[in-house]
Amino acid sequence: MPPRKTSPGQLLKKREVATSKPSAKSKISKNNKAVKNIGANVFRWKVIAITVLLILLSPFYYGYILKFFASSWRWVSDLGSSSHYRTYQSFGIRIPTRYHIHGIDVSYAQGKINWPKVKAMKEDHIHITFAFIKATEGLLTVDPYFKRNWREAPKVGIRCGAYHFFRPKKNGLWQARFFLQNVKIESGDLPAVVDIERLDGVAPAAMRNQLHNFLNHVQTKTHVKPIIYTGLSFYKDYLEGYYDDYPLWIAHYNREELKAGANTNWWFWQHSETGKVNGINHAVDFNVFKGDSLQFERFLMR
Structure with a gap:
């Protein structure tokens, strides 16, 4: 029995289906990119966490904070009092x-x-x-x-x-x-x-x-x-x-x-x-x- 001839329209459809399906290499590439993005995000958050931790542990940070609160407390304690009699920290x-x-x-x-x-x-x-x-x-x-x-x-x-x-x-x-x-x-x-x-x-x-x-x-x-x-x-x-x-x-x-x-x-x-x-x-x-x-x-x- 002679082989069935494929019409031009059917051939075009087969090609479209073939090109629409991702290849194995394409899937691996996308997975690698996702893994890299996740790794970059984790690294970024680690850097941020370490930076914040270093700031919190820094004596300069606490000196600044203490100075800020001391100044604020002096302002509050002097509130309503005479400007000619004030606290000198x-x-x-x-x-x-x-x-x-x-x-x-x-x-x-x-x-x-x-x-x-x-x-x-x-x-x-x-x-x-x-x-x-x-x-x-x-x-x-x-x-x-x-x-x-x-x-x-x-x-x-x-x-x-x-x-x-x-x-x-x-x-x-x-x-x-x-x-x-x-x-x-x-x-x-x-x-x-x-x-x-x-x-x-x-x-x-x-x-x-x-x-x-x-x-x-x-x-x-x-x-x-x-x-x-x-x-x-x-x-x-x-x-x-x-x-x-x-x-x-x-x-x-x-x-x-x-x-x-x-x-x-x-x-x-x-x-x-x-x-x-x-x-x-x-x-x-x-x-x-x-x-x-x-x-x-x-x-x-x-």
Whole structure:
């Protein structure tokens, strides 16, 4: 039987069917591409995951985050408060900002101080310009860190003043002599300071009598009125009206302003006792000077 002839139309259909069916090679190629795409996606996600992990573990990331939240918290904590009394994160306290000359006072309680670090510390315009340094107490005690602080602080440009912790039960004249035996006050220093903040069991009048003897002797020897340091309540109770012509350094903490009275002759205000300063490993008292830079210069010894 002769073979059936294939018509041209049937032949065309067979060719179309043959070309429409994918070859084995085509299937393998597509599978390889899919596998490669999956591998590339997995690799990409691994890179992203490792990058995120490295960022999260980076100290720079945490430093940035902590700084952001600290700044945000400071903004929230200061919300609604006076713009002239704000928190300074690096110093760890709120500081009255109406004043432009800031300082600290130190004693053995602050330990060994790195004065270059103290001088270098700054946030906005706040930096340490002056320091009151404890020298003596009563008739026998010399602060163990006085000589070092008195020598090292001026080397970095900090203006210094020495203070004596006054004991009302002890003779005021002898205390003044003891103080001046241990402190050499020179040009450029702040005037001598007497720290009187307790009665030690004596009558107020007896305390004032011995304090008067101390002040007179120091003024005679230095030719400048000493500064009187005291707390606001102690001043109001025992000193007000008796020493109005002496410059005062008054302690009154955590306030926007020192409300000691318009006629009070105060020039220094100790506004905090919990400050932080680079180079000092313990809390430190913070102070401001009431006047401007020219007044501060005139306040120094000649």
